[in-house]
Amino acid sequence: MTHEPARRGSHSLDPHLHRYAARATGMTASEVRALFAVASRPEVVSLAGGMPNLAALPLDSLSAEVGELIAAEGLTALQYGSAHGVPALREHICDVMALEGITGHPDDMVVTVGSQMALDLVTRIFCDPGDVVLAEGPSYVGALGTFASYQADVVHVAMDDQGLQPEALREALAATQRAGRRVKFLYTVPTFQNPAGVTLAVSRRAEVLDICAAAGVLVVEDNPYGLLGFDGQTYPALRSMDHENVIYLGSFSKTFASGLRVGWALAPHAVREKLVLAAESAALCAPTLNQLIVSRYLETHDWKGQIKSFQQTYRERRDAMLSALEQHMPAGCTWTRPDGGFFVWLTVPEGVDTKAMQPRAVTQRVAYVPGTGFYADGFGSRQMRLSFCYPTPERITEGVRRLAGVLADEIDLLATFGPTASRLMSGPQTPSPDTE
Amino acid sequence: MTHEPARRGSHSLDPHLHRYAARATGMTASEVRALFAVASRPEVVSLAGGMPNLAALPLDSLSAEVGELIAAEGLTALQYGSAHGVPALREHICDVMALEGITGHPDDMVVTVGSQMALDLVTRIFCDPGDVVLAEGPSYVGALGTFASYQADVVHVAMDDQGLQPEALREALAATQRAGRRVKFLYTVPTFQNPAGVTLAVSRRAEVLDICAAAGVLVVEDNPYGLLGFDGQTYPALRSMDHENVIYLGSFSKTFASGLRVGWALAPHAVREKLVLAAESAALCAPTLNQLIVSRYLETHDWKGQIKSFQQTYRERRDAMLSALEQHMPAGCTWTRPDGGFFVWLTVPEGVDTKAMQPRAVTQRVAYVPGTGFYADGFGSRQMRLSFCYPTPERITEGVRRLAGVLADEIDLLATFGPTASRLMSGPQTPSPDTE
Secondary structure (H helix, E strand, O other), X not given: OOOOOOOOOOOOOOOOHHHOOHHHOOOOOOOHHHHHHHHOOOOOEEOOOOOOOOOOOOHHHHHHHHHHHHHHHHHHHOOOOOOOOOHHHHHHHHHHHHOOOOOOOHHHEEEEOHHHHHHHHHHHHHOOOOOEEEXXXXXXXXHHHHHHHOOXXXXXXXXXXXXXXHHHHHHHHHHHHHOOOOEXXXXXXXOOOOOOOOOOOHHHHHHHHHHHHHHOOEEEEEOOOOOOEOOOOOOOOHHHHOOOOXXXXXXXXXXXXXXXXXXXXXXXXXXXXXXXXXXXXXXXXXXXXHHHHHHHHHHHOOHHHHHHHHHHHHHHHHHHHHHHHHHHOOOOOEEOOOOEOOEEEEEOOOOOOHHHHHHHHHHOOEEOEEHHHHOOOOOOXXXXXXXXXXXXXXXXXXXXXXXXXXXHHHHHHHHHHOOHHHOOOOOOOOOOOOOO | OOOOOOOOOOOOOOOOHHHOXXXXXXXXXXXXXXXXXXXXXXXXXXXXXXXXXXXXXXXXXXXXXXXXXXXXXXXXXXXXXXOOOOHHXXXXXXXXXXXXXXXOOHHHEEEEOHHHHHHHHHHHHHOOOOOEEEEEEOXXXXXXXXXXXOOOEEEEEEEEOOEEOHHHHHHHHHHHHHOOOOEEEEEEOOOOOOOOXXXXXXXXXXXXXXXXXXXXXXXXXXXXXXXXXXXXXXXXXXXXXXXXXXXXXXXXXHHHHHHHOOXXXXXXXXXXXXXXXXXXXXXXXXXXXXXXXXXXXXXXXXXXXXXXXXXXXXXXXXXXHHHHHHHHOOOOOEEOOOOEOOEEEEEOOOOOOHHHHHXXXXXXXXXXXXXXXXXXXXXXXXXXXXXXXXXXXXXXXXXXXXXXXXXXXXXXXXXXXXXXXXXXXXXOOOOOOOOO
16 A cells, blocks of 8 residues: 655755754755765775774674673673663773773763763763863864864864964954853864864863863763774873863773774763763663673783783884875875874875865875865865874875875975965865764 | 872863753753653553563564575675665665555655654754644653754643644744744644544544645654554555655664664765765664564565564553543543554643652552653643553553552542642753653
């Protein structure tokens, strides 16, 4: 039996267009997504994605452990749990956070489906439409998507090689307050930042916290990469210095396995209660099986040794990328030199538009993410993010070599015909979020 | 190094109170949660929860399969996937939906963290604050929580033993339109409804669809229990009769394993695209491992046979509950007689307040969910939901016997001293969502 659909709006490409909430207006398909499909072909070196390298994981012992877990605790692992999260896992997470100086209580934590969900819940409970979120410029593309989906406006705060600039933060707060706008929180990835690859200097951390506390603005510290310092070094988490005004977001996506989607938020007690209620309404609970897998992994595996192995892998790849950049990049290009994490942030000569250049780069079998995706305000056309996390050092070297060739051609064209942007169409910029 | 927190608001129990979004106002801790903790003691028969019975699952073969999956496909299973969902799983889901007459395309589906997340995403893309959602009265408590968290207002539509009343639906639409309010969708659990345990008559289904289509109102069909008919019977899904105006939500929580948190939405094509974008911003992607586990289970296990075994288990428990109700309940109580699903809806004599009575019931070692939690408008004080999914038939019989005793005492007190509500404090009603 077939039923006649409503006729209303049926001439539109999307007959539901008149029905969407205001927050859905900004949710349009990314024009770079088609390019991502091309970029995932094996002949293309992708410096675009943020997928962690999992090759070093001990799959055989994990396989045995998870099998045993299901056989022995299947009735718990396959059953609903609480929205708060599995208690044993929350205790283990406290040990993980202690490595960056955090003394947290398992009660003040909520386990989420990756830290992306933690960020979604924090935004949900704090941001009314029109509220302002301060964020580094550039900032994590997936966070910008979340803020947009709650109709919060992002005001970027400038960074330099030492991370967020305290003076720029003061100015941004003063300007938004003069404009009569409500700032809800500062969103920051202080350590091995995505996408800039810089770290907030330890000497600036207390100042940043002071400025926010004085202005009555919360700090949301997103720290997926903090344990991936290439020399095993760690930095004191902002949360370790202020437990009342900082909401801390953590994740096992980079230190263990992204496909399990296990992250968490550590929050002041009253906020944590709201987060649990929001988590219930968002997904009832994070998957019990995945929480028990992580909990058991932390109990039975040498997880610190595993993180050391990740550090070494990523250091080699960072080295390969920096060497290749040094060797191949045309004059006028500059880039950051990360001492941890996944990303290098590249600035190209004035007149080159990284978004407009992207299809040409993919034709030359190399992909990156144009810089505009990491800004809510259209900035970033001279920047791009290069990821060294996933390809092998050899592929990274080859990718950078190809990219340098594309850039050299672009600079030649620029000298002859003028800026890229006027030669190629460039629509609105909404790259697909990649990874937290 | 310890940092001074902001002083602002520090005299409040929650120093962040002035910072929350308007949508967070309604997120207050449930007063029944403390009772739930008591209700989970082994000596209490809980007829409150909606946890499926997993005892019949083949844990040994699942253990072997999942172990093999991690050994053979670990690098995929433990890695990020797309927000759209694992393609093979989406194809298998089409086979599952075909059992209820649905012909869907894998492209038009998005895999979510349980169908709760699908409902969250649907509400996110359609509901502005103040928009109206129509829902059966009573309706699923977790859905009411989600609608509240997006500040949508619920208007209930009356049911009878044949489910949603078409005439009541027409009236509700006319009344909201007269009031100048925007109705975004009808949320319905047409088959083996939670909490009422009734099913929308097949003869009413086309009429309900017609009414909504004519009014330009979408239908969100939530169908977690549809395959749990006690005689193996199925009903044609609303989506099988109208593929343009129905968004269908499905789940493996009741037919396989709730702790994996794998659900889905099947939506008109344009809506599906928005759902994928919303899913990216909410959690990047559903856990890859869990999707591959379900996919492999559907390939290698006799999942239809497993569902038959679930049907039989729940039929025995339904029988135990109905027999015990028949045998023990005092005069003046009425209840529904479900032919599938998890729940019986009980109405008690006038003057008895099920919420006020609850602590006394727990003292007598039996727990239930008071009816007010299933209404957004304060109705339901003479109702309660009784779940027969989790306890054994013997425990169900004993639980109903205890409950009947509590009710008999309550009716005696009522005859002597007047209504319960005036004898016991009864605050605002926001029970914790239990299960989808």
